[in-house]
Structures are given as structure tokens and as C-alpha cells.
Amino acid sequence: MAQRNKEELLRIKNIIGHLKGVEKMIEEEKYCIDIINQISAVQSSLKKLSDQMLEGHLNSCVKSAIKKGDDEEVINELMEVFKHRGK
Template identity: 50%
Template sequence: MTETTKKTVQPNKQQLLNRLKRIEGQVRGVHQMIENDRYCVDILHQISAIQSAMNKVSLALLEDHTHHCVVKAIKGQDGEAAIQELMSVMKTMTK
């Protein structure tokens, strides 16, 4: 995983953090389910819910990025690089 030094203000930061806290709780719940030898199908349902929730966080962040960072780059004549970066992220997300 590579990190860049670019930073931005997340317009929906608190919503994203709240969702992630909820997901964190779900992951802890799955951990307990496994420790308590719960039925595999029940655990798999919870894992599916976690994956769905993470997809929603990803899409929300992607939407914010597109509406703010990409639009700003396009207006600032750096649109091609921003679009290439966006497409790279999309390819990674759909693997």
C-alpha cells in the first residue's frame, strides 16, 4: 500500500468515523462469535454485513473525493492526473 502526502478536509468526516466505529464493533462481534464457537453461517452473515458496510464507506469517500478533490484539480488544470488517479483507485476497488 502506498501513501501520498496529499491531504484534504473530509466534508463528511464525522459520518465516516461513525460508520467505521460501527464496523469496528461488528468486527469485535465476529471475533467473539468465533471465540464462542457460534454457527459458521451466522458468522458468515456478519462478515457479509461488514463487507457491505466497508463498501459503503469506500463509496462515500470516493464520492467526496470526486466532488471535491477531482473537481478542484480539473479547475486548476491538473485534471488529467486527478482522473488517472481516480481511475487507478476504481480499478483497485473493483478487484
């Protein structure tokens, strides 16, 4: 398994752990602001994972597609990604 995949899997496992922590906090009726802060931390971690995945995609798949002349398709694909990231 590539080093990049190991890092991504480790990051997602940490995110899952944080989500389970949020679930437990809700079950235990912890203070709302503490739960919100944990949710914000999960969202931040997800964004970092998304950024990491996008960087890997740009450095591998996109470079390869451009070399093959599939630049229009890959640009359209990336535009869709950026449209959804802003939501």
C-alpha cells in the same frame, strides 16, 4: 470537524464494532453461516464507507484539481481506485 468526517468516523466505529462481534462469534465457535453473514454485513458497510469517501473526493478534490488543470493526474488516480475496487 466537518459533518462529512463525523459521519465517516461514526460509520467506521460501527464497522469496528461489527468486526469485534465477528471476533467474539469465532471465539465462541458460533455457527459458521451466522459468522459468514456478519462478515458479509461488514463488507457491505465497508463498501458504503468507500462509496461515501469516493463521493466526497469527487465533489471536493477532483473538482478542484480539474479547475486547476490537473485533470490528467486526477483521472489516472481515479482509474487506479476503480481497478482496485473490482478485486
